[in-house]
Amino acid sequence: MDFAIKVGSADKQRSACIVVGVFESRKLTNAAKHIDVATDGYVSNVLRTGDMNGKLGTTLLLHNIPTSLSKRILLVGLGQEKECNGKAFRTAILSAMNALLRTAVSEVGLFLLDVSLKDRDLSWKISQTAMLASECVYRFDALKSKSEGEPPSLNKVTFYLGDRAYLKIAEIALAQGKAIAQGMKVAKDLGNLAPNICTPSYLAKCAVDMGKSHKLKVSVLGQKEMEKLKMGALLAVAKGSHQPAKLIALEYRGLAKTEKPIVLVGKGITFDTGGISLKPAAEMDEMKYDMSGAASVLGTLAAVAEMQLPLNVVGIIPTTENMPGGNATKPGDVVTSMSGQTIEILNTDAEGRLILCDALTYAERYNPEAVIDIATLTGACVIALGHVASGLMSNNDQLADELLQAAELSVDRAWRLPLWDDYQDLLRSNFADMANIGGRSAGTISAACFLARFAEKYQWAHLDIAGTAWKSGKEKGSTGRPVPLLTQFLISRAMRKVAHN
Numbered sequence: 001m002d003f004a005i006k007v008g009s010a011d012k013q014r015s016a017c018i019v020v021g022v023f024e025s026r027k028l029t030n031a032a033k034h035i036d037v038a039t040d041g042y043v044s045n046v047l048r049t050g051d052m053n054g055k056l057g058t059t060l061l062l063h064n065i066p067t068s069l070s071k072r073i074l075l076v077g078l079g080q081e082k083e084c085n086g087k088a089f090r091t092a093i094l095s096a097m098n099a100l101l102r103t104a105v106s107e108v109g110l111f112l113l114d115v116s117l118k119d120r121d122l123s124w125k126i127s128q129t130a131m132l133a134s135e136c137v138y139r140f141d142a143l144k145s146k147s148e149g150e151p152p153s154l155n156k157v158t159f160y161l162g163d164r165a166y167l168k169i170a171e172i173a174l175a176q177g178k179a180i181a182q183g184m185k186v187a188k189d190l191g192n193l194a195p196n197i198c199t200p201s202y203l204a205k206c207a208v209d210m211g212k213s214h215k216l217k218v219s220v221l222g223q224k225e226m227e228k229l230k231m232g233a234l235l236a237v238a239k240g241s242h243q244p245a246k247l248i249a250l251e252y253r254g255l256a257k258t259e260k261p262i263v264l265v266g267k268g269i270t271f272d273t274g275g276i277s278l279k280p281a282a283e284m285d286e287m288k289y290d291m292s293g294a295a296s297v298l299g300t301l302a303a304v305a306e307m308q309l310p311l312n313v314v315g316i317i318p319t320t321e322n323m324p325g326g327n328a329t330k331p332g333d334v335v336t337s338m339s340g341q342t343i344e345i346l347n348t349d350a351e352g353r354l355i356l357c358d359a360l361t362y363a364e365r366y367n368p369e370a371v372i373d374i375a376t377l378t379g380a381c382v383i384a385l386g387h388v389a390s391g392l393m394s395n396n397d398q399l400a401d402e403l404l405q406a407a408e409l410s411v412d413r414a415w416r417l418p419l420w421d422d423y424q425d426l427l428r429s430n431f432a433d434m435a436n437i438g439g440r441s442a443g444t445i446s447a448a449c450f451l452a453r454f455a456e457k458y459q460w461a462h463l464d465i466a467g468t469a470w471k472s473g474k475e476k477g478s479t480g481r482p483v484p485l486l487t488q489f490l491i492s493r494a495m496r497k498v499a500h501n
Contacts, residue, residue: 001134001181002156003174005126007164010111011038015158017061017072018109019096022047022054023081030162031111032075039067043075054078057091059099070109074099078115086120086128090411093129097136100154107156113170114162122166123173126159128411130177131184131484133157138185140192140477176307180410180487183303184480190295191470191478195271195288200246200319203268203294207248207317210298214252214305221247231358233337237351238320240275240328245320247362250298252305252313254494260369261312262490264301265359267352267375268294268319275322275348276330289478290352292469293374294319299483300490309494314366318355322348334432338362339454344432352377353436353450360454370399370459372489373451374482375466380443382467389413390482391464393448399459406489412482414463423449 010018010031020032026047028036036043042065047053052060056079063072076096079088092112100108113125120128137152161170190198190206204220211218226235226247238245248268251261269290273279279287297315304313329335333345335354338361343354352375363371381391390407392414394400400416407414426438426446434453438446448462468481 001137003130003178004156004158005161005167005170005174006158007161007167009162010034010109010160012069013109013160014069015109016070016107017074017100017103017105018070018111019074019076020111021078021092021115022052022075023078023084024054026053027081029078029112030114031160035068035073039065042066043073052077056088057095059095061099061103072103072105076112084115085117086124086411089115089117089120089125090128090132093132094136097133097154101136101152104153106153107158108154109158109160111160113159123169124409126170126173127177127180129157129159130174131181134181134185138188140189142189143194176491179303179306180484182306183299183483183487185299186302187292187295187299187480187483188478190298191289191292193288198288198291199243199270200268200321201244203270203291203317203319204246204248206298207250210302211250214302216301216305217251219249229338229362230336231338231362232335233343233354234318234320234358236329236333236335236345237275237322237354240323240325241321243270243321247359248317248319250301250315252301254304254308254310255312259312261314261366262493263314263316263363263366263368263371264297264486265316265318265356265363265371265373266293266295266297267291267356267373267377268317269322269352269355270319272322272349272351273324275351276324276328277347277349278324279349283472286470286472286476289470290376291319292376292465292478295478296374296465296469296481296483296486299480300486303483303487304490307491309490310498311490311494313490314363314368316359316363318359320355322351337454341434341453342432344429344435346435347437350437350447353447356451357454360451360460364457368458370396370461371455372403372461372463372486374463374486376469377464378444378447378466381464384417384444385415385467387467387471389415390468390485391444392416392461393419393445394461395419395452395455396459396461399461402492403461403463403485403489406492407485410484410488412485412488414482414485417445417448419445419448419452
C-alpha cells in the first residue's frame with residue numbers, strides 16, 4: 001500500500017474516489033460541505049432521500065456526481081459529532097476501507113482529517129489510518145498454489161490536509177504509521193507460516209537477512225555455544241526436537257554505544273506440542289503461533305530501523321520446538337539455568353518460561369536501560385483478559401506506566417496484573433530452587449513471578465500475549481500484536497530522549 005500527503009480542498013481534486021464524512025442527522029463535515037457546494041447541493045439531496053443519515057460505520061458510494069472532478073464519492077458515517085472519539089474514527093476508517101475494497105478503485109483521496117476528535121490529534125489520525133488501511137489489504141497466500149480471488153485493487157491512499165502548516169507533522173506521523181504497519185506485516189507473515197517452514201533455523205535466517213537489509217548487528221548461538229553459557233533451561237526444552245535450538249540477538253544502534261539499550265526478549269517456540277505433557281489434539285495446529293513473541297520482536301526492530309529512531313534497541317530471541325521423544329525432558333526433571341538457579345520441571349508444557357529465563361539472564365550483558373519480554377505464555381491470561389488486552393506485569397511502576405500509555409495510544413490494549421511477593425510461594429519446590437508451574441490459581445501471575453526471579457538486576461516488564469497474538473476460527477491468523485504497543489513505547493522513549501538532550 002502506497003501513501004501520500006497533499007494539501008487541498010475536496011471539491012478541487014481529480015480522483016478515482018474521494019472519502020468524506022457525515023455525522024448523524026445528516027450533518028456534513030467541512031470537506032463534505034465543499035463537495036456539496038461544488039455540486040449544487042447534490043450530496044445534501046441524496047442524504048434527504050434517507051439512504052444515509054450518518055450512523056457510525058455506514059457508507060454510501062455515489063457515482064457520476066454532476067460537476068464533480070472525482071468519479072466517485074464515498075460518504076462514511078461518523079456517528080454523533082459530540083461523541084466522535086478515537087474509537088469512532090477507527091470504526092469509520094475500517095468501514096470506508098472495506099467499502100472501497102469491494103470496488104475497482106485503485107487510489108483514493110481521504111478527507112477525514114478535518115474530523116475533530118476529543119481525545120486524539122492529527123498525528124494519531126494519520127498513523128492509525130495508515131495502519132488500518134494496510135491491515136485491510138493484508139493477505140497471506142504464500143503457501144497456496146493459486147491465489148484465492150483477485151488481489152485488492154486499492155493500492156494508494158492520499159491524505160489531504162486543509163493547511164500547509166501541518167504538513168511536516170503529518171509526514172512524520174505517516175512515516176511512523178507506515179513503519180508500524182510494515183513491522184506488523186513482518187510479524188504476521190512469520191506467525192502465519194507453517195511450522196515445518198518456520199523453524200528455529202528459519203527464524204535465525206530471517207534475523208540475518210534483516211540484519212543485512214536494516215544494518216543490524218546479528219549473532220546466532222547454537223547448541224555448543226549455549227552449552228558453554230550453561231543455558232540448561234533453554235536446552236532442556238529443545239531436547240525432544242530434531243530441530244536445533246538457537247539464541248538470536250539483533251542490535252540496532254541509533255545512539256552511541258555508551259547509551260544503554262532497551263532489550264526486547266521474544267519467546268520463539270516455533271511449535272509447541274507440550275512435550276511429554278502433551279496438549280490435546282484439538283486446535284494444536286495453532287501452536288505454530290507460539291513464536292509470536294519472537295515475531296513481534298523482529299517486526300518491532302524492522303519498524304525501529306525503518307524510522308531510524310534515536311535509541312539503542314536489542315532483540316533477543318530464544319527459539320526451539322517443544323516436542324515429545326525418547327530424549328525429551330520429563331516431568332520431575334531438575335535443570336540448572338544460566339543464572340545458576342535450579343528448576344524442577346513439573347509440567348513440560350510450561351516451556352516458554354524456561355527458554356525465557358535463560359534469555360533474561362543473557363540480557364544482563366547488554367547493561368540494559370530496561371528489558372521487556374513478550375510471550376504467548378499462559379492460557380490463564382486468555383481466561384482473565386480474553387482477546388482484547390495483553391497481560392502486563394512489571395517490577396518497575398514507571399516502566400509499566402509507559403507501556404500502558406503506549407498501549408492506549410497505539411490502541412494495542414494491555415492491562416496490568418499484580419506481581420506481589422505473596423504469589424512467589426506458589427513456585428515452591430521440595431527438590432529445587434523453584435518449580436516451573438504454580439498450580440491452577442493465578443497462572444498468569446505465577447508465570448511472571450517465575451520470570452521475575454531472573455530479572456532482578458534491571459527494570460523489567462512482561463507482556464503475556466496468549467490472547468492477542470492470533471485469531472482463531474474463520475479469520476484464523478496472526479494479528480501482528482503487540483508490534484504497535486512496543487513501537488509506540490520506543491517512539492515515546494526516543495522523543496523523551498531528544499527532548500531531554
